[in-house]
Amino acid sequence: MILAALLIAAAAPAAAPTAAEIEAAAPAAAWRAVEPENLMLVDTARGTMVIELAPAFALEHVAAIRRFVRAHAFDGGAIVRVQDNYVVQFAAKPPVAPPARELPAEYERDAAGIGFTPLPYPDAYGQAGFSDGWPVARERGKAWLVHCYSAVGVGRDNPPSTGDGSELYAVIGHAPRHLDRNIALVGRVIDGLAPFAALPRGTEALGFYKTDAEKLPITTARIAADMVPEARPRFEVMRTDTPSFAALVTARANRRESFFVRPAGRVDVCNVRVPVRRVK
Amino acid sequence: MILAALLIAAAAPAAAPTAAEIEAAAPAAAWRAVEPENLMLVDTARGTMVIELAPAFALEHVAAIRRFVRAHAFDGGAIVRVQDNYVVQFAAKPPVAPPARELPAEYERDAAGIGFTPLPYPDAYGQAGFSDGWPVARERGKAWLVHCYSAVGVGRDNPPSTGDGSELYAVIGHAPRHLDRNIALVGRVIDGLAPFAALPRGTEALGFYKTDAEKLPITTARIAADMVPEARPRFEVMRTDTPSFAALVTARANRRESFFVRPAGRVDVCNVRVPVRRVK
Numbered sequence: 091m092i093l094a095a096l097l098i099a100a101a102a103p104a105a106a107p108t109a110a111e112i113e114a115a116a117p118a119a120a121w122r123a124v125e126p127e128n129l130m131l132v133d134t135a136r137g138t139m140v141i142e143l144a145p146a147f148a149l150e151h152v153a154a155i156r157r158f159v160r161a162h163a164f165d166g167g168a169i170v171r172v173q174d175n176y177v178v179q180f181a182a183k184p185p186v187a188p189p190a191r192e193l194p195a196e197y198e199r200d201a202a203g204i205g206f207t208p209l210p211y212p213d214a215y216g217q218a219g220f221s222d223g224w225p226v227a228r229e230r231g232k233a234w235l236v237h238c239y240s241a242v243g244v245g246r247d248n249p250p251s252t253g254d255g256s257e258l259y260a261v262i263g264h265a266p267r268h269l270d271r272n273i274a275l276v277g278r279v280i281d282g283l284a285p286f287a288a289l290p291r292g293t294e295a296l297g298f299y300k301t302d303a304e305k306l307p308i309t310t311a312r313i314a315a316d317m318v319p320e321a322r323p324r325f326e327v328m329r330t331d332t333p334s335f336a337a338l339v340t341a342r343a344n345r346r347e348s349f350f351v352r353p354a355g356r357v358d359v360c361n362v363r364v365p366v367r368r369v370k
Numbered sequence: 371m372i373l374a375a376l377l378i379a380a381a382a383p384a385a386a387p388t389a390a391e392i393e394a395a396a397p398a399a400a401w402r403a404v405e406p407e408n409l410m411l412v413d414t415a416r417g418t419m420v421i422e423l424a425p426a427f428a429l430e431h432v433a434a435i436r437r438f439v440r441a442h443a444f445d446g447g448a449i450v451r452v453q454d455n456y457v458v459q460f461a462a463k464p465p466v467a468p469p470a471r472e473l474p475a476e477y478e479r480d481a482a483g484i485g486f487t488p489l490p491y492p493d494a495y496g497q498a499g500f501s502d503g504w505p506v507a508r509e510r511g512k513a514w515l516v517h518c519y520s521a522v523g524v525g526r527d528n529p530p531s532t533g534d535g536s537e538l539y540a541v542i543g544h545a546p547r548h549l550d551r552n553i554a555l556v557g558r559v560i561d562g563l564a565p566f567a568a569l570p571r572g573t574e575a576l577g578f579y580k581t582d583a584e585k586l587p588i589t590t591a592r593i594a595a596d597m598v599p600e601a602r603p604r605f606e607v608m609r610t611d612t613p614s615f616a617a618l619v620t621a622r623a624n625r626r627e628s629f630f631v632r633p634a635g636r637v638d639v640c641n642v643r644v645p646v647r648r649v650k
């Protein structure tokens with residue numbers, strides 16, 4: 091067995107690497123840190139949902155969310171909605187003070203001014219790609235975050251002006267790309283989503299819970315920048331304009347793990363999954 | 371309020387209908403029954419997972435699954451794996467008798483001989499569409515079922531010959547289209563998936579449960595054809611070669627619900643979701 095393992099190891103360099111191998115071998119320069127100001131922690135008895143905020147795409151919504159966190163508005167809030175194959179949604183503790191003014195509809199931004207690494211495969215919804223570690227689509231000079239699994243957005247009622255950042259959802263199903271450009275995406279869950287995706291589905295319309303007793307309470311929400319540096323969790327995201335990421339996309343499109351008998355030769359933007367790692 | 375409701379109702383015919391309205395108005399001819407021989411029920415203390423089997427795409431795998439059900443091989447089995455954003459997997463009670471012979475790799479079939487209604491939008495993985503109520507893709511004379519949310523496939527180890535139908539998975543995350551044509555899809559869950567998608571994720575590699583105590587037992591599995599007719603649950607699936615379904619695809623691509631400010635103008639095959647209804 092040991093001899094066989096050695097023979098396999100010796101032969102390995104000749105084979106194209108898998109996504110896991112590319113991630114493990116990526117140099118330090120292939121990663122960027124998640125800024126403490128963009129790292130939001132939502133603590134519950136089921137664990138902590140770790141969110142990276144994306145001010146480059148929704149500056150005012152992200153600022154509003156940080157204000158709610160810093161005013162302890164989410165402390166004592168709850169998970170209010172879990173809709174199967176769709177979203178888990180959490181809300182600040184009511185009553186929420188109305189915002190001083192309506193937030194702009196930050197559903198897309200100018201494509202100029204941010205990097206864009208196109209995905210070299212077709213996309214059902216237009217031109218998809220990546221920007222600074224985020225899955226992004228663009229069209230006619232505009233760019234926007236894509237509703238992949240784990241994307242975090244600002245819940246709103248029908249009038250676009252009604253989202254104030256006090257109620258956020260995370261995607262837990264097939265990418266609802268029809269929501270792209272209809273709602274402000276403000277980030278994504280980079281760690282700890284699974285226990286929330288496993289919560290019981292709500293029985294009211296749209297998966298809202300019927301009773302307060304069903305709602306998992308939020309103990310507290312924090313921005314990492316407000317914690318003492320030694321206590322802050324640290325995460326890194328693979329840079330999407332690097333040779334490592336390009337190799338990873340190719341490996342995701344052409345699965346080399348021994349399970350696969352017919353690699354697809356292509357991959358959709360939400361099946362690439364940008365690597366994220368926790369730093370000790 | 372009543373007056374307002376009447377005014378809205380009177381104005382409705384002028385507006386393009388929503389998917390829900392199209393489904394509600396679809397005539398009887400727009401639906402087909404799920405054959406009792408293709409209706410598989412997996413009973414647990416968390417509810418019943420209702421599966422429609424697809425012999426048109428995996429004849430021998432479906433026959434093997436029916437044999438396991440009729441031999442009561444799944445009775446006393448369990449949910450053995452829940453991997454977040456991927457699959458819930460259940461297995462017959464061990465030990466499972468080895469099959470008399472290996473099943474063929476029914477990962478695709480000849481496109482000739484089945485209907486195909488193309489989706490009139492691009493697909494990240496090729497040409498997608500629908501056949502007899504199923505999401506399907508095709509290429510170079512071959513057709514295959516697509517790994518949308520709720521798709522049911524036959525678990526296997528790395529050698530393609532190792533799937534015998536005694537262990538099945540259902541997709542509970544973003545469509546893992548890289549699995550298309552790498553594994554035998556045998557159907558989809560048409561009712562009751564949500565409680566299983568909400569099970570705790572397994573902590574072993576690939577989301578397998580570590581201990582037997584974590585595994586939700588299967589009470590029994592049944593084929594509806596084996597039940598007395600009055601006791602059989604009855605389901606209908608919208609026919610995908612009908613004007614009703616064509617209208618539904620258009621409505622899914624161009625969301626008319628008042629929430630939407632910018633309809634996408636397109637939709638991917640897994641976001642169409644073929645309507646299924648329970649018949650009393």
